[in-house]
Amino acid sequence: MRIADLMQPGKKFISLEFFPPKDEGNWPGFFEEVHQLASMDPLFVSVTYGAGGSTQDNTLRLVSRLKQMGLEPMAHLTCVGASAATLHDFMRSLQASDIDNVLALRGDPPQGQDTFVPDNADFQHASDLVRFLREHYPECGIGVAGYPEGHQEAPDFETDLDYLGLKFQTGGDFAITQMFFDNAMYWRMLDQAQAKGITKPIVPGILPIMHLNTVKRISSLCGATLPPAFLQQLEEAEAEGGPAAVKDVGIKYATEQVRDLLAGGAPGVHLYTLNKSEACLRIYRELNACLCE
Numbered sequence: 001m002r003i004a005d006l007m008q009p010g011k012k013f014i015s016l017e018f019f020p021p022k023d024e025g026n027w028p029g030f031f032e033e034v035h036q037l038a039s040m041d042p043l044f045v046s047v048t049y050g051a052g053g054s055t056q057d058n059t060l061r062l063v064s065r066l067k068q069m070g071l072e073p074m075a076h077l078t079c080v081g082a083s084a085a086t087l088h089d090f091m092r093s094l095q096a097s098d099i100d101n102v103l104a105l106r107g108d109p110p111q112g113q114d115t116f117v118p119d120n121a122d123f124q125h126a127s128d129l130v131r132f133l134r135e136h137y138p139e140c141g142i143g144v145a146g147y148p149e150g151h152q153e154a155p156d157f158e159t160d161l162d163y164l165g166l167k168f169q170t171g172g173d174f175a176i177t178q179m180f181f182d183n184a185m186y187w188r189m190l191d192q193a194q195a196k197g198i199t200k201p202i203v204p205g206i207l208p209i210m211h212l213n214t215v216k217r218i219s220s221l222c223g224a225t226l227p228p229a230f231l232q233q234l235e236e237a238e239a240e241g242g243p244a245a246v247k248d249v250g251i252k253y254a255t256e257q258v259r260d261l262l263a264g265g266a267p268g269v270h271l272y273t274l275n276k277s278e279a280c281l282r283i284y285r286e287l288n289a290c291l292c293e
Contacts, residue, residue, distance in 0.1 A: 002141030003044050003074060003101050004173035007201055013043035013268035014284060015176075015203070018066075018275055020047065020058035031065070036277040038071060040284045043268060046103055046143075046176070049076035056090070064097040073099055074143060077133075078107030082123040084132070091137055101141035103176065104129040104167070127166045134171025144168070146175035146193075146202050148185040152223040161192055168200050175200070176270045179207040179224050181253075183260050204261050207272040208279035209250025212238050247279070255283045262287070 007013070016037055021030045034045075045066055049059045063073040075094055077087075094102070106126040123129055126144060133140055144167040147160055154160035164175060180186060186204050193202060209215045212234050219226050230253060237245035258269050271280050 001072065001100055002139075002173065003072065003143065004141055004201070006043055006072065007174065007267055012262050012266075014040055014280075015044045015046070015268060015270045016040070016042045016280065017046045017048065017205075017270060017272050018062070020062045021275065022058075030275055033273075033275055033277045034066070034069070034071075037273065037280055038069065040280065042071065044072040044074050044101065046074040046076060046270070049078055049105075060090070060093050060097070063094070063099050067097055067099060072101070074101035074103050074141070075099060076103045076105060077129065078105045079120075079123040079126070079129055080107035082129065083120050084122070087123075087129075087132060088136070091133070091140070100139070101143065102133060103143040103145070104133060104172070105145055125163075127163070127170045130167050130172050131170040142172050144172040144175050146177045146189065148177050148180045148189045148204075149223060149225060157192075161189070161196055161198070164193065165196055165198050168198060173200065175202045177202060177205045178222055179205050179218070179272055181219075181224060181230060181257070182227050183257055183264075185225075186261065186266070187264065201267045203268055203270050204266050205270045205272060206254055206257055206261075207274075208254035208283060209234065210247050210274070210276065210279055211243065212246050214274075215250070251279045251282050254279065255286050258283055259287055 018030075018034065021027055047059050047062050047066070049056060059075055063075045066073040077090065091102075104126050106124075106129075123132070130142055130144060133142055144164070146164050147154070150157040150160040151163070154163065167175070177186065177189070183204075190202060207215070207218070215226065215234070218224070233249050233253070234246055237249040261269055271283070273280055
């Protein structure tokens with residue numbers, strides 16, 4: 001079923017993101033984490049997609065297994081290495097496993113490169129991918145990405161919102177945002193998107209902080225700003241209580257982010273799990289009442 005059809009006005013939801021473990025030896029442990037997270041009754045789960053055949057195959061295998069577990073999976077799909085033939089192959093594989101939803105992304109530059117160079121002139125932007133999918137697979141549910149702080153390569157925030165609008169115009173059903181740590185950025189994005197006539201759902205993406213070094217690295221890679229006061233809290237927690245204290249501060253902060261987002265009118269929240277259940281389960285247990293409203 002298309003995810004956009006599962007979203008009901010006024011009914012809040014949680015969704016989750018996973019990535020395929022590279023080492024098959026880690027798959028049993030991964031599925032144990034998924035089994036625990038399934039108790040949250042997520043509206044859908046997304047699975048990332050990497051360049052290179054083995055990683056793409058793992059995405060297909062993983063979404064198929066998640067479907068068999070009774071979850072509603074959405075496969076990430078990027079422009080990296082894309083051609084009409086490879087896209088048709090990928091989509092046929094999804095259809096064979098009854099996977100109805102795709103998150104259409106441009107994809108990141110290869111490691112060590114600052115600029116994305118498309119492999120195919122027909123698929124330079126996420127909107128090209130969306131257009132292709134909507135034309136050839138009209139029944140497919142299509143999610144796209146949004147950037148509360150603007151994409152790092154966009155000339156300005158206004159232009160980036162125009163790109164988001166184009167992804168919706170070409171067939172996107174809803175957006176999931178890149179992680180952010182200041183909810184004001186999400187509300188600003190929502191206000192300015194609505195001013196441009198964008199009315200489709202924009203789901204905020206939240207990363208619960210579990211390790212200080214991890215968040216610094218991820219923040220540097222994707223451009224998400226860490227509020228100075230929050231960073232100070234994390235650093236003080238590490239100095240005074242070590243990793244366990246950092247985890248507690250990070251989960252508490254994410255919990256309050258989610259609480260504020262749901263109370264303020266966000267349709268739901270997409271949690272970046274990093275394939276671990278603890279933080280997401282703690283957030284869910286704390287906020288279960290909000291999700292049952």
